[in-house]
Amino acid sequence: MTEKKEIRISQAEADFRRRLMETPGAEKLMLCYQCGTCTADCPVAMRVEEFRPRRIARLAAYGQKERLLGGDTVWLCAGCYTCYERCPQKVRVSEIVSALRKLAVKEGIIHPTYRALMRSIAEMGYIYEIGEFENEMREDEGLPPAPAPDTDEVDAILRRTGFSKLMERH
């Protein structure tokens, strides 16, 4: 007689999975039957050992928070939506990755590149500085000055939604 074995997950792991599935985009996590279409078609998975969409779905189903949020894994998705388009179960790992990033940010985890980009938007309204120097160069090429972003308005929005506060923790 074969021994019956089942995979048990801890309460903390179950809680993490629940929080993930409550995040918009990750609702269908448990419909994943591990076919691997996502990994087969992923341009990053083809080249990066630690980024495997199918594995992300599996680890998420088991609430493996540390293994998911510990390294660069969730920051390696290029957001190309190939897996989103082709997932036969509409689990859409790109959306699970996005939900995982939202949980990561709340835990005080963000990739430095993301932090820097968000800081640029908050401070300058753009992801690059487009000041007097850039506008002079633009003029030389026959272009009008770049629209000056209303940084007060952008800042007010980021404060109102709580995003500024969220980023302060990073």
Place this chain on the structure above:
Amino acid sequence: MRYAFFVGCTTLARLWAYELSTRRVAEKLGVELVDMPGSSCCGTTYLDTLDHKTALAVAARNICIAEEMGLDIITICNGCTEVLTKANRELKANPALRDEINEVLAEVGKEFKGTVEVKHFVKMLKEDIGLDAIKAAVTRPFKGLRVGAHYGCHMLRPSDVMLYDDPEAPTTLDELIDVTGAESIAYPNKLECCTGPIMGIREDVTWSVGLEKVETVKRYADIMVTACPFCYITYERCQLMAEESPDVPVVHYPQLLGLALALSPDEVGLEMNNIDASRILKFLEG
């Protein structure tokens, strides 16, 4: 035809040839592109993965500026296109969410009303001007120039948001290349992502993905054509970083069209392309 022109940070800051050629082509075709005062970054595709509500509010504030101008938005970056389209559609479709975002926007005296559309320049060319009209305006067509088109992900995907072309077998950009007299060729893995968005996480991966596509294109075509600043940067930089560059010029779509509309190389900023693109001039007739 008048549109609000949402150029996008990356193009504004460093891809002036793309912006210049877009503006000149628009003028040539009788399209007025009006700058959007006070507009900011769209939020980037990254922001929505960190906080959905903030992403919607930042995108919506930009859309409100176009609403105040009474004009539909033209984008030339696939990232901006996706971000603004997604927010626009979601806020139009979901009144409760719209109210929630409008509470945020009230802080800056704005209100999302849902009165404008967002479209990529390429989409506008085909839908609002039309292939026939563009073909009629082509006075100096290319002959014998083979082009590898790269659509870029967010012009097409997510398809249930973008609702544009066939996400697995698109034709728009190919058709727009063909009306210039050049020939858009088929090549393997045409729809694969450039992975530009992880350039800041794993640069080596982006360059390797980029090179692989450029080398594939080189087997079939003379140049590569893009319609997004991130894709352009990836396919150009990966060659500049390579020990042995495949030396395939990467050309912004409006540069290609502009030349066929008899604009001068200077008017489409051709000398700003870092991989010498002047070699395409010999394919122009007349």
